[in-house]
Amino acid sequence: MANGGDQSFYFFDIDDNLLFLPTSIYLWNAETKTEKVVGSGEFAAIQNSLGRPGPWQSWSIFDGTFRDFRDDPALPVEQQTFIRDLRAALDGVAPWQGPSWPLLVHAANKNRAIAMVTARGHAPATIEAGLALLVARGLLVAVPPILGIYTVSNPDVRKLLGADDPAMTVPSVKKRAIRHAVGLALERYGPDLPHRFGMSDDDPNNVVLAISAMRDCKQDYPDKRFFVINSNHDEYVKLEIFPMAHPVTGPAAGQALLGGTPETHAPLAPSLGGNASIYVTDMDRAVDFYTRKLGFPLKVRVGTEWAEIDAGKGLVIGIHRARPPETVAAGTRGAINIELAVTRSLDDIVGDLKARGVTFKGEILNYPAVRIATVLDPDNNEILLGQVLDAGKTVQPSAS
Structure with missing residues (x-):
């Protein structure tokens, strides 16, 4: 166990959060059999337009789209794309310091332990070589102590995290990485001290899963403090995770959770929103209809099981x-x-509602990406309660 008192630990996503790197993303035009190179910022802006009417209709993601976010096994570390792109960024004129760069500088100055949690697929040694390059350039005083480098598209890293299933999404694997890093920190620096943990990320989907991971950690280690930093453009904000029973978030007797007026309903509503759901026979055809033909944006897609249309x-x-x-x-x-x-948990919700006298039709149904229970209202109208599961394969991969 490392010596010293309580510590702050810093977990970082890399792209567009810690560093702005000129790593290429490749799109494929099946009509002309050509590739087009875009940067990560441009890709984030146009990815929902790919394959839809307009200038990006003929372009799509393919197997080689994110090849520069992986190592080439034939090359030495110093020639890998991550090192090449980092050098290019440092030698160029465009800004390369992401919004969370000052936190890394602080961690290096104070010798605070860090973890890298990124969708990239490089070997961890490649990312560590990049940190060494920043030190060699005089941009960091030293490489901070490293809890782990979690390049969650790397097969060896996924195996370490028990995420061998290729259907697990990047945010879901990042969630496992965060919890793994917290466990290592407590093992090395002592589990009895009031440590602090923070994860910064610019991708909204990853931020949601980071909040979920930190919430789980807070439940396991209530004496520790957990933070999530959303560095997505104008949304830059630092959030602290509290348990629902905490005075900051817990409802006072007879009051709504987020208001000062007396409640007229049960104190813990089972839902935070929902949707109109439609059963379809062909997911690809349905998504194409609602997005390309009707023109609605696609919010989420989980393989062939579930999609959300805005x-x-x-x-x-x-x-x-x-x-x-x-x-x-x-x-x-x-x-x-x-x-x-x-x-x-859907099981907890069903149990609570049954205790209130709510009638259900049948048992909970379990599907690959969602669990469903059916409530009957006083007129026997059916209302579905859905618990979306973390595991699933998204159509749009992320390079952040």
């Missing part, structure tokens, strides 16, 4: 794959429903 003004259309006879058939009565997203 229909405007807060309305979300959730698309399920029909699995008759387990589900209703697409295009039949009951194929369009109101579905509420539960706030915690």
Whole structure:
């Protein structure tokens, strides 16, 4: 165990958070059989336009899209794309310091332990060589103590985290990496001290999973403090994670959780929003219809199981794959429903609601990406309660 008192630990995403790097992303035009190179910032801006009417209709992601975010096994460390791009950034005229760069400088100055949690697929040694380059250039006083370098698209790193299943998304694997790094920190620096942990990321999806990971850590280690820094453009904010029973977040007796007026409903509502859900026979065809033909943005897609369409003004259309006879058939009565997203474990929600006298139709149904329970209102109208699972394969991979 390392000596010393309580510590602050800094966890970083790399791209557009810690560093702005000129790493190329490659798009494919199947009509002309050509590639087009874009940067990470441009890709973030246009990725939802790929394949849709407009200038990006003919362009798509393919197997080689993120090849520069991986190592070439034939090259030595100093020639890998990460080192090449880092040198180019340092020698160029464009700003290369991301919004969380000052935190890394602080960690180096104070000898605070760090972890890198990135979607890149390089070997951890490649990222560490990049940190050494920053020291050699006089930009850091030293490489801070490293808890772990989690390049979560790297097969060896995924194996370390127990994420061998290729269907696990980048945010889900990042969540595991955060928890792994917290465990290592407590092992090395002492579990009984009031340590502080912070994770910074610029990708909104990753921020959500970071909050989830830190929430889980807070439940396991309530005497520690956990923070998430959202460095996404104008949303830059530092959030501290509190348990729901904490005075900052817990409801006073007879008051709503976020308001001062007396409650007229149960103190813990089972849902934080929801959607109109539709069962379909072909997920690709349905997504194409709602996005390309109707023109709605795609919010989320989990393989062939689930997708969310932003229909405007807060309305979300959730698309399920029909699995008759387990589900209703697409295009039949009951194929369009109101579905509420539960706030915690579906089993707990069902138990609580049954204790309040709520009637359910059948048992909880388990699917690869979601769990569903069916509530009956006083007129026997069906309302679905859905718990979306972390594991799933998104259509749009992220390089952040």
